[in-house]
Amino acid sequence: MGEFELIGHYFASAACAQAGDGVALGIGDDCALLDVPAGEQLAVSTDTLVAGVHFPHNPDPCLLAQRALAVSVSDLAAMGATPLGFTLALTLEAANADWLRAFAQGLDQMARACSVSLIGGDTTRGPLSLTLTVFGRTPRGLALTRSGAQVGDLLCVGGCLGDAAGALPLVLGQRSDDSAAAKALLQQYWSPQPQLSLGQALRGNASAALDISDGLLADCGHIAAASRVCLQIELAKVPLSTSLQVFVDAETARNCALSGGDDYVLAFTLPEARLAPLQEQGLSIHVIGKVLAGQGVKLVDAQGQEIIQAKGGYQHFGSSGG
Amino acid sequence: MGEFELIGHYFASAACAQAGDGVALGIGDDCALLDVPAGEQLAVSTDTLVAGVHFPHNPDPCLLAQRALAVSVSDLAAMGATPLGFTLALTLEAANADWLRAFAQGLDQMARACSVSLIGGDTTRGPLSLTLTVFGRTPRGLALTRSGAQVGDLLCVGGCLGDAAGALPLVLGQRSDDSAAAKALLQQYWSPQPQLSLGQALRGNASAALDISDGLLADCGHIAAASRVCLQIELAKVPLSTSLQVFVDAETARNCALSGGDDYVLAFTLPEARLAPLQEQGLSIHVIGKVLAGQGVKLVDAQGQEIIQAKGGYQHFGSSGG
CATH class of the missing domain: 3.90.650.10 (PurM-like C-terminal domain)
Structure with missing residues (x-):
């Protein structure tokens, strides 16, 4: 097993990867499975953060994880959605155990604060960047959009x-x-x-x-x-x-x-x-x-x-x- | 509007971004909204491809897009899921109109072949990489997993x-x-x-x-x-x-x-x-x-x-x- 595959296993056992409400199948298969209650819709948003563009090179890994997850979950808040889960695609120059431990700790803290579970992801070698895709649910037709502002509001x-x-x-x-x-x-x-x-x-x-x-x-x-x-x-x-x-x-x-x-x-x-x-x-x-x-x-x-x-x-x- | 924001608008008007079955709200708001029929579950998978790791530097952009989407949709096939949509997080060194046109063309061809719509994404500046998250639906409890093989099968x-x-x-x-x-x-x-x-x-x-x-x-x-x-x-x-x-x-x-x-x-x-x-x-x-x-x-x-x-x-x- 390669070191990057090991990282995947590391995240799979993180506290925030334990399946919560609405997560029928978490990390470890070809796909995760989400349950969306009848009468609700699934809200989805993707954000990428690149080192040197969206955050400084050599950031504190704990803070980086907190910020990345918070920025993504904020899109769910903007739709009025209740968080369900997120996937993390993490690209790293090298696998460093201390770095990963601190990153997972920050991720876990923010995941707990937002009641959201890690349901899948991918870890690859390359220049440091993160792409998070977050999932939430809203009652059908009640999601908040940008297009309904009325004169007088x-x-x-x-x-x-x-x-x-x-x-x-x-x-x-x-x-x-x-x-x-x-x-x-x-x-x-x-x-x-x-x-x-x-x-x-x-x-x-x-x-x-x-x-x-x-x-x-x-x-x-x-x-x-x-x-x-x-x-x-x-x-x-x-x-x-x-x-x-x-x-x-x-x-x-x-x-x-x-x-x-x-x-x-x-x-x-x-x-x-x-x-x-x-x-x-x-x-x-x-x-x-x-x-x-x-x-x-x-x-x-x-x-x-x-x-x-x-x-x-x-x-x-x-x-x-x- | 910056050039990378313009790229987002470019993809938003791509043929494969036109909302299909199950996509209640596509690109352009804080989140996309998916409808999952009652009795079905949502299957989700994320894959990252990094230049120099998962494909050669300076690939043909049309082929790169086809391969990236196919690799991701294959995870839906493995679960027995019917594709609904995907998000694309694209990180690029620079915005080049010819490159983007060819990339969008390849993406569109594969999206059509797989009956899947682009529902959201993010375009950022940085070393070339792509993260795709794909969504499909399966009847509840019928998704194919890795864990059910029986002696004699x-x-x-x-x-x-x-x-x-x-x-x-x-x-x-x-x-x-x-x-x-x-x-x-x-x-x-x-x-x-x-x-x-x-x-x-x-x-x-x-x-x-x-x-x-x-x-x-x-x-x-x-x-x-x-x-x-x-x-x-x-x-x-x-x-x-x-x-x-x-x-x-x-x-x-x-x-x-x-x-x-x-x-x-x-x-x-x-x-x-x-x-x-x-x-x-x-x-x-x-x-x-x-x-x-x-x-x-x-x-x-x-x-x-x-x-x-x-x-x-x-x-x-x-x-x-x-």
């Missing part, structure tokens, strides 16, 4: 924005800081928490939703295009964490929140009547604007005056594709 | 073995030959045909099944281990194509068929009484041995004498994982 986000982008100088080693604020930002970068409960609560309530990966402005642009409406954002209402405001100046904080990306916080539109019942459930919902007739994204001040041109969002760490 | 394969391994010197540029035999072997290497009809016909009939990727001996070893039995193979019954026998000497042909791998032909075990009805359907079934009590794989001559030690199968093109 509120525009909301599920939490503070810009922390991950604020952490980039730390991630890249351009700045060193062990303050509580720096640690909090790094935590948001490496270990974002997919907003699964919020997404599930938005089913049947939100008219459109997605998770913010490209940056608030760019992702609101995606909802606006898919729904053929204009999204107006009131700048002062965009929530910023105390950590971000302590760590960077006000203009940088604003840029991080508008265009930084990698937030993995939900953005969604909501008929106004649905807001109070959701807030009464204790959900984190920040109203930041509204849906207008028209197209694109409009950034305004408290008086409704347009204050800057909406630009395209940041395109992930280190990407030159942008 | 026949051991069968769905076609000739060794052609892809025989083609390797051509693929690697170590040998040049434009004979009909060479072309036939290359065709098997680059464009294997997943045995979907055979797999579906084996549901409720075969006791165990898989697709041969590591080589006949190694993969029979996987069934033997999962089913806790011994698989006995009669060497003279292993089917070889005329092309392979013309292209290489008899011993090389035998080694290619036993240990070469990359066949993507089904191997399965079958109660003897099930054989004739399946053959009457015109299915390609070659009986090559039988299931005995014991463990491992035993290679015998026509008199039942063990003739060579069963060795571990070949581990894919160029792999040093050993």
Whole structure:
């Protein structure tokens, strides 16, 4: 048995590979088998992270695994789906036992936090990259898409924005800081928490939703295009964490929140009547604007005056594709 | 919009991305949505192919796409599943329009041949590699696994073995030959045909099944281990194509068929009484041995004498994982 086949066996015995609800057959055969209850649909999303493009070379393997799984599960949150399982395709330069142990530990922690099981995968030799495919289930016809925003709806986000982008100088080693604020930002970068409960609560309530990966402005642009409406954002209402405001100046904080990306916080539109019942459930919902007739994204001040041109969002760490 | 985002849009408009049966929502949102009929299960498999490991550097993009999709869909055939859709995570050094056009064309041809739709994916910059995740459906409880082989069952394969391994010197540029035999072997290497009809016909009939990727001996070893039995193979019954026998000497042909791998032909075990009805359907079934009590794989001559030690199968093109 080759070392890379051994790695497969290693993951197969990981805690997060123990079949959970809905996993009829896990790792070890030609395919895994999932049960999708009658009346539900299966939600599927695939994301690839490449060393030097989506994360620095030589990352902490535990943090890398947490981030990779969280980024993928966040797409399930954006659809209002309940996680079922995921496959991991891991390409590695070499098999290193310490590295793999730490990676599996990070994977396991995030899998437990998201109630999702590893159901299959492939381990190959090559330049470090990961492709995760995640599976969830939603009641048929109730998945949240990008295309249903209606004129008059509120525009909301599920939490503070810009922390991950604020952490980039730390991630890249351009700045060193062990303050509580720096640690909090790094935590948001490496270990974002997919907003699964919020997404599930938005089913049947939100008219459109997605998770913010490209940056608030760019992702609101995606909802606006898919729904053929204009999204107006009131700048002062965009929530910023105390950590971000302590760590960077006000203009940088604003840029991080508008265009930084990698937030993995939900953005969604909501008929106004649905807001109070959701807030009464204790959900984190920040109203930041509204849906207008028209197209694109409009950034305004408290008086409704347009204050800057909406630009395209940041395109992930280190990407030159942008 | 960056060039890699443009590539995503390019694939989204490809013919094979048009939603088919069972695809409720295709490319373009945070997740795709699949409908799994009541009483059925979803089969899922993930495979990664890395340049220089699983295929040569600078491959023909059309052939690469065909092979990548066929290799993945073959796992669905091995479970007896009916294909629904697939996701493609494509990592590329650079975006080249001609390359992408040829790749999409190959993908489209194989997707049509397998009746499977592209439902999502991710395109990133980095060293060339592909991860495909394929989805199929099977009636609940009828998927073919590796673990059900029973003592007394026949051991069968769905076609000739060794052609892809025989083609390797051509693929690697170590040998040049434009004979009909060479072309036939290359065709098997680059464009294997997943045995979907055979797999579906084996549901409720075969006791165990898989697709041969590591080589006949190694993969029979996987069934033997999962089913806790011994698989006995009669060497003279292993089917070889005329092309392979013309292209290489008899011993090389035998080694290619036993240990070469990359066949993507089904191997399965079958109660003897099930054989004739399946053959009457015109299915390609070659009986090559039988299931005995014991463990491992035993290679015998026509008199039942063990003739060579069963060795571990070949581990894919160029792999040093050993």
